[in-house]
Amino acid sequence: MSSRYLVALGSNRRHVAYGAPEGVVAAAMEEMASLGTVLARSRIIASAPMGAASRRFANAALVLASELDPPSLLSACKRMEREFGRRRGQRWGDRVLDADIILWSGGVWASSGLTIPHPAFRSRAFVLIPALGIARDWRDPVSGLRLAHLHARLTRPRPLPR
Numbered sequence: 001m002s003s004r005y006l007v008a009l010g011s012n013r014r015h016v017a018y019g020a021p022e023g024v025v026a027a028a029m030e031e032m033a034s035l036g037t038v039l040a041r042s043r044i045i046a047s048a049p050m051g052a053a054s055r056r057f058a059n060a061a062l063v064l065a066s067e068l069d070p071p072s073l074l075s076a077c078k079r080m081e082r083e084f085g086r087r088r089g090q091r092w093g094d095r096v097l098d099a100d101i102i103l104w105s106g107g108v109w110a111s112s113g114l115t116i117p118h119p120a121f122r123s124r125a126f127v128l129i130p131a132l133g134i135a136r137d138w139r140d141p142v143s144g145l146r147l148a149h150l151h152a153r154l155t156r157p158r159p160l161p162r
Helices: 021-035 070-083 125-135 147-155
Strands: 003-011 037-041 045-047 057-066 098-104 109-111 114-116
Touching (some): 003 021, 003 070, 003 125, 021 037, 021 057, 021 070, 037 125, 057 125, 070 098, 098 114, 098 125
Antiparallel strands (some): 003 057, 037 057, 045 057
16 A cells, blocks of 8 residues: 655755755655655755754655655665765764655654654754645644644744843
């Protein structure tokens, strides 16, 4: 039985064959088709560096229908990251490719190496903004909120402290 996944992609390092990070993300979106059927692709956005990273990121999201179960898809994503040239190193450092499973049509998954939904996605505009264009009505199985609501919570104006 096929599952649907929301997968986030990001890059902030050049690749010898794909060029700038935008090209890396576009190539990764194409490569994801080897893992199932890509049902929707977001536009690629630019976002600020995070953590130890020193360069701006290119980010995107896609909806993938796949026969793979969540741990198998995670293994395939990690293999793809290595094939694109990602090396283990500093947490949140510069990377050629980052591919994360954000949501799964099966709801919640929790194992030693994988948690779905992605634990930090609710606070990351660089995940939510691309996802809104392709999966606006998907719900977070933990909060029950649609992605549009999560994004509104993240970006709503807040009063200044007194």
